[in-house]
Amino acid sequence: MLLNTVLLSLIVFLRYLCFAGGLYFLCYVWKKPKWESKRISPIVPDKKVMKHEFKYSVFSSVIFGWTGAWMFDAWEKGQTLVYTDFSKYGFWYAVFSLLVMMVIHDTYFYWTHRLLHLPWFYKNLHKVHHSAPNPSPWAAFCFHPVEAFLESLYMPIIAFTIPCHIGVVFFFLMLMTVLGVVNHLGYELYPQVFLKNRFLKTIISATNHSVHHRFNKFNYALYFTWWDDLVGTRYQSDETILGKTVGVATDSELHDLAGFASVPEDGDPLQA
Numbered sequence: 001m002l003l004n005t006v007l008l009s010l011i012v013f014l015r016y017l018c019f020a021g022g023l024y025f026l027c028y029v030w031k032k033p034k035w036e037s038k039r040i041s042p043i044v045p046d047k048k049v050m051k052h053e054f055k056y057s058v059f060s061s062v063i064f065g066w067t068g069a070w071m072f073d074a075w076e077k078g079q080t081l082v083y084t085d086f087s088k089y090g091f092w093y094a095v096f097s098l099l100v101m102m103v104i105h106d107t108y109f110y111w112t113h114r115l116l117h118l119p120w121f122y123k124n125l126h127k128v129h130h131s132a133p134n135p136s137p138w139a140a141f142c143f144h145p146v147e148a149f150l151e152s153l154y155m156p157i158i159a160f161t162i163p164c165h166i167g168v169v170f171f172f173l174m175l176m177t178v179l180g181v182v183n184h185l186g187y188e189l190y191p192q193v194f195l196k197n198r199f200l201k202t203i204i205s206a207t208n209h210s211v212h213h214r215f216n217k218f219n220y221a222l223y224f225t226w227w228d229d230l231v232g233t234r235y236q237s238d239e240t241i242l243g244k245t246v247g248v249a250t251d252s253e254l255h256d257l258a259g260f261a262s263v264p265e266d267g268d269p270l271q272a
Contacts, residue, residue, distance in 0.1 A: 001069055008072070009065025015174065016057060019181045020137045027137075027187045038187045040210045045136035045186065052131050057141035060148040064141075067152035071159055080159040082166050089163060097164045101172050102223050104162075108154045109222040114233075116147060117217070133214045140180035179223065183209040202226060211235045 027035060028044070074080050086094070116126035128144040135142075143151060158164065164172075182189065185206045194200045202225045212219040218235040221227050228234035 001073060004069035004072055005062075005066045007065075008068040009062045012064045012068065013058065013061035015177055016061060016141050016181075019177050020057075020140055023181050023185055024137045027185060027189075035187060038189060040186055040188055040207055041134045041214075043134050045132060045134055049132045050136045050138050053136060053138040053142040056128055056143060057138060059145050060141040060143045060151075063145055063148040064152050067149070067155060071155060074156075075159070081161070081163045082159050082169060083163055084166050086165055086167070089165070093163075094165050094168050097162060098168050098172055100162055101158050101164060101168070102175075104158055105154045105176070106221055106223045107227065108157060109151075110220050110227040112150055113220045113222075116150075117220070130213060130216060133216075134186065134210075135184045135213050137181045137185050139184040140177065179204070182206060183222075184213075186210070202229075208235075 027038075071080065075082050083089075089097075115121055122130075125144040125147045129139065129142050129147070131139070131142065141148075159169075183204055183206055188205060188207045190203075190205050194203065194205065204219075204221055204223055204225065208219050208225070212235075215235075218233055219225075219228055220233055225234055
């Protein structure tokens with residue numbers, strides 16, 4: 001168990017390092033002059049904030065690795081529904097199971113995220129993630145250790161409740177990491193088609209999630225806007241901002257459009 005925890009922690013951390021580091025280099029170094037119009041806020045994340053995000057991401061990787069080792073042990077004992085024979089359920093079930101896994105995770109994330117924005121939980125746990133109103137791609141895994149453990153429990157829920165091929169599980173974990181980094185990127189890379197297609201417009205974008213960090217409320221979901229739309233916690237100017245022809249919104253434009261100021265750093269109750 002200890003060896004598996006160490007190995008899986010390294011794998012999780014290297015996966016995070018590759019995706020966060022790669023997108024950081026792409027947007028903040030290589031394409032920085034060309035992609036200024038894609039920047040959501042004119043304020044570049046502070047290096048001190050990025051060091052904070054990186055440090056807590058290391059802790060989170062260890063905790064995710066421990067949960068992974070526990071799940072691996074359960075899988076070896078035949079206690080999960082994770083299978084290896086692809087022909088058992090076929091290709092289309094594999095595609096369907098991926099969507100189901102994302103919906104389960106999105107639902108779990110939305111409601112635990114709402115919980116973490118209650119004042120006590122925010123002040124003692126979730127504030128670690130909200131280290132600045134303008135996060136960097138390094139924020140994707142930046143969680144208080146207790147929150148990181150809470151975040152990791154979605155995988156046991158999936159593995160014990162629905163049959164899922166081990167290859168689909170690995171793909172899902174990589175997709176989760178990529179989308180987590182993209183959501184905190186600070187640059188809007190999604191094309192305009194994401195505003196026009198009925199399904200694509202429900203996918204969480206960097207603009208959508210930047211609103212959450214800027215105001216410390218609204219837009220609590222991870223993959224899709226479905227729960228925010230259903231419960232009424234979506235910031236309704238998302239599409240206006242994303243659809244700007246000259247780029248996406250700056251902090252001042254967010255204020256102008258919403259009529260809100262940043263909320264206090266001690267958290268916000270369950271109010272939309």
